[in-house]
Amino acid sequence: MRVYNLRWQQRRSEKIKQGWYKFSGNPFSVVGLCVVVVIIFTAAFAPYVTPYPKHAGPYVNFRDARQPPSLKHLLGTDLFGRDVLTRIAFAFRYSLLLAVTIIVLSVPVGVGIGLLAGYFHGTWIDRILMRITDIFLAVPSLVLALAVTCILTPSLFNAAMALSMVWWTWYTRLVYGIASSYRNEFFIRSAEVLGERWPHIVFREILPNCVSTIFTKMSLDMGMAILVGSALSFLGLGAQAPTPDLGTMVADGSKYLPDLWWIAVFPAFAIMITVLGFNLLGDGLRDMFAIEEL
Amino acid sequence: MSMFVFLGKRIALSIFALFGLSLLIFLIARVLPGDPVRMAVGPRAPEWVAENIREQMHLDKPVLVQYYYWVRGALRGDFGYSLYSRRAVSTDLKNFLPATGELAIFTSLIIAGIGIPLGVLAGRYSNSWIDNLVRIFCYISASTPSFVFATLFLLLFSYVLHWFPIVGRISLGVPRPPVVTGMITLDGLISGNFTAFWNTLWHMVLPAVSLALPGMAQVARITRSSIQDNLGKDYIAFERGFGIPDRLIMSKFLLKPSLIPPVSILGLEMAVTIGIAFLVELIFNWPGFSRYGINAMLQKDLNAMSAVVMVIGVIFVIANIFVDVAIAFLDPKIRLGAGRRA
Numbered sequence: 001m002r003v004y005n006l007r008w009q010q011r012r013s014e015k016i017k018q019g020w021y022k023f024s025g026n027p028f029s030v031v032g033l034c035v036v037v038v039i040i041f042t043a044a045f046a047p048y049v050t051p052y053p054k055h056a057g058p059y060v061n062f063r064d065a066r067q068p069p070s071l072k073h074l075l076g077t078d079l080f081g082r083d084v085l086t087r088i089a090f091a092f093r094y095s096l097l098l099a100v101t102i103i104v105l106s107v108p109v110g111v112g113i114g115l116l117a118g119y120f121h122g123t124w125i126d127r128i129l130m131r132i133t134d135i136f137l138a139v140p141s142l143v144l145a146l147a148v149t150c151i152l153t154p155s156l157f158n159a160a161m162a163l164s165m166v167w168w169t170w171y172t173r174l175v176y177g178i179a180s181s182y183r184n185e186f187f188i189r190s191a192e193v194l195g196e197r198w199p200h201i202v203f204r205e206i207l208p209n210c211v212s213t214i215f216t217k218m219s220l221d222m223g224m225a226i227l228v229g230s231a232l233s234f235l236g237l238g239a240q241a242p243t244p245d246l247g248t249m250v251a252d253g254s255k256y257l258p259d260l261w262w263i264a265v266f267p268a269f270a271i272m273i274t275v276l277g278f279n280l281l282g283d284g285l286r287d288m289f290a291i292e293e294l
Numbered sequence: 295m296s297m298f299v300f301l302g303k304r305i306a307l308s309i310f311a312l313f314g315l316s317l318l319i320f321l322i323a324r325v326l327p328g329d330p331v332r333m334a335v336g337p338r339a340p341e342w343v344a345e346n347i348r349e350q351m352h353l354d355k356p357v358l359v360q361y362y363y364w365v366r367g368a369l370r371g372d373f374g375y376s377l378y379s380r381r382a383v384s385t386d387l388k389n390f391l392p393a394t395g396e397l398a399i400f401t402s403l404i405i406a407g408i409g410i411p412l413g414v415l416a417g418r419y420s421n422s423w424i425d426n427l428v429r430i431f432c433y434i435s436a437s438t439p440s441f442v443f444a445t446l447f448l449l450l451f452s453y454v455l456h457w458f459p460i461v462g463r464i465s466l467g468v469p470r471p472p473v474v475t476g477m478i479t480l481d482g483l484i485s486g487n488f489t490a491f492w493n494t495l496w497h498m499v500l501p502a503v504s505l506a507l508p509g510m511a512q513v514a515r516i517t518r519s520s521i522q523d524n525l526g527k528d529y530i531a532f533e534r535g536f537g538i539p540d541r542l543i544m545s546k547f548l549l550k551p552s553l554i555p556p557v558s559i560l561g562l563e564m565a566v567t568i569g570i571a572f573l574v575e576l577i578f579n580w581p582g583f584s585r586y587g588i589n590a591m592l593q594k595d596l597n598a599m600s601a602v603v604m605v606i607g608v609i610f611v612i613a614n615i616f617v618d619v620a621i622a623f624l625d626p627k628i629r630l631g632a633g634r635r636a
Contacts, residue, residue: 132314144318150592231441272437
C-alpha cells in the first residue's frame with residue numbers, strides 16, 4: 001500500500017513537471033502568469049504597497065487635485081486629489097472579486113445542467129434543459145445582463161448576479177458536449193450494468209472527466225468577466241463611488257479629455273493589462289492540458 | 295434535401311427561443327420595483343392622469359393578459375409608447391436602427407477586410423515573425439474592451455492629432471441626403487451626394503475601428519488555425535508533390551475550405567456589434583440604436599427596453615440562420631447532403 005502510494009505520488013509530481021515544462025516553453029504563458037501573480041499580489045496587499053492607502057475611500061484634498069503624473073503621484077491625481085495609482089491598486093480587488101463571484105455563482109449551475117442534459121441525451125430532460133439554454137443564447141449575453149442590472153439597484157454584487165444569470169449557459173454548452181460524448185463509453189455502460197444510480201454516474205464518473213476542461217475555461221473566463229464587468233461599471237452599474245473601480249474611473253476621466261488625460265488613460269491600461277494577463281495564462285493552461293473544445 | 299430539413303428545424307427552434315426570450319424579458323420588465331407610469335409623468339401629475347395612462351397601457355390588468363397584449367402588438371411591430379421619449383417605440387427604432395446598422399456593416403467590413411488577411415498570413419508563415427506579430431496584436435485586441443479603445447483613440451487621433459472628428463455622425467453644414475434607407479452613407483450614394491458619404495464615413499472610422507478590433511482578433515485567430523489545419527492535410531501534400539506552385543495552392547485550393555470557420559464567426563460578430571455597440575456609441579455620441587437602448591434601460595423605460603432586447607434577439611437569430619446557409623454554400627459536404635454537422 002505504502003509503495004503504491006509513493007509511486008502514485010511520484011507519477012503525479014512527474015506529471016506536474018511535464019506540465020510545467022510544456023507551459024514554460026511558451027513565453028506568452030509565462031508572461032501571463034507573472035502578470036496575474038503581480039496583480040493578485042497588488043490586490044491582496046494593496047494597503048501596504050500603495051503610497052496613499054487612504055485615497056481608496058472617501059478622501060478629498062483639493063489642494064492636490066488634478067495633478068499630472070509626477071514623482072509624488074506617479075500616475076497623477078483625480079478631481080478630488082486622490083492618487084490614481086493607489087486607486088488602481090485597490091480597484092484590482094473589486095475587479096477580481098467581481099470575476100470570482102460571477103464564476104462561483106455560474107459554474108455550478110451551468111455544469112450541473114450541462115451534465116444532466118448530456119447524460120440524459122435525447123430524452124425530455126435534455127430537450128427541456130437545452131431549450132431553456134437556447135433562450136438565453138438568443139441575444140448577446142451582455143444585452144440580457146444589462147436588462148437585469150437595470151432593474152436592480154446598481155452595486156457590485158448585483159452586477160455579478162446579473163452577469164452570472166447569463167454566464168452559466170457557456171458552461172452548460174461546454175459540459176453538455178463532453179457529457180453526451182462520454183455517455184456511451186464502456187466505463188459508463190459498466191457502471192450502469194453494475195446498477196449504479198444516475199447521481200453516482202453523473203457526478204462520480206462523468207464529472208471528473210470534465211474537470212480540467214472546466215478549470216481551464218474558468219481561467220479563460222476570468223479575463224472575460226473582468227472585461228465585461230468593467231463595461232458594466234463604465235455605465236455606472238457596477239461598484240458605486242467612492243469604491244475604486246477601473247470602469248468607473250475610465251468613465252469619469254473620459255469627461256475631462258484631453259486636458260486631464262491621466263485620469264482615464266491609466267485605468268484603461270490597467271484593464272487592458274489585467275485581462276491580457278488572464279487570457280495569456282488561460283491559453284497557456286489550455287495548451288498544457290491540450291483541450292480542443294475551448 | 296437534408297439541408298432543408300436542417301434549416302426548417304433551425305428556424306422552428308429559433309422561433310421557440312424568441313418566444314421564450316419575449317416571456318423572459320417581459321417578466322424582467324414587470325418585476326421592476328416602482329411605478330413606471332409615476333416615474334414618467336412625474337410626482338406632481340394628478341392621479342387621474344396616471345390612472346388613465348395605466349388603463350391605456352393595460353397595466354391595470356393581470357400579468358398574463360398584459361403579456362398577451364404585448365405579444366399581439368409586438369408581432370405587428372407595435373411595441374407601445376416609450377414613456378421616456380414620449381414617442382411610439384417603433385418610430386424611435388426606425389430613427390435609430392439605421393445609424394447602428396451602417397456602423398455595424400462598416401465594422402464587419404473592417405473585421406473581414408483586415409482580420410482574414412492577417413489570419414491567412416499568420417497561418418501561411420506560422421512561427422515566423424509575422425505570426426508572432428499577429429499573435430501579439432490579437433492578444434492585445436482581444437483583451438481590451440471596446441470602450442477602452444474608444445477612449446484612447448478619441449484622445450490620440452481626435453484631440454491630439456486632429457485626424458478625425460471628435461463626436462457625432464455628420465459635420466454641421468454638410469447637407470444631409472434625402473432619407474431613403476436612413477443610413478447616411480447609403481443615402482448619399484443613392485442621391486449622388488458624395489460629400490455626405492465621405493463625411494459620414496470619416497465620422498465612422500474611429501467608432502468602427504474600436505468596435506472591430508476585438509472581433510478582428512477572433513477572426514484572425516480562427517483563420518490562422520483553420521489554414522494551419524488544412525495545410526497539414528493530404529491533398530495539399532499531394533498538390534505540392536505534383537509541383538503545383540505554392541501561390542496557386544494557396545489561392546485556389548486552400549483558401550476556400552479555410553474560410554468556413556471565419557465566415558461563421560463574421561455573421562455573428564455583425565449581429566453582436568449591433569447589440570453591444572452602446573459603449574462606443576455613448577463615447578462618440580453616435581445617435582444609434584444601442585445608445586437608445588442603453589438610455590431606455592437606464593431610465594427604466596419598459597416598453598423601449600423590451601423592444602430593444604427583442605429586436606436584437608431577432609437580428610441575432612436571423613444572423614445565425616444566415617451563417618448556417620453561408621456555410622452550406624461554402625462547404626460542399628453539407629450542400630450535397632453528404633455530411634452531418636456536429
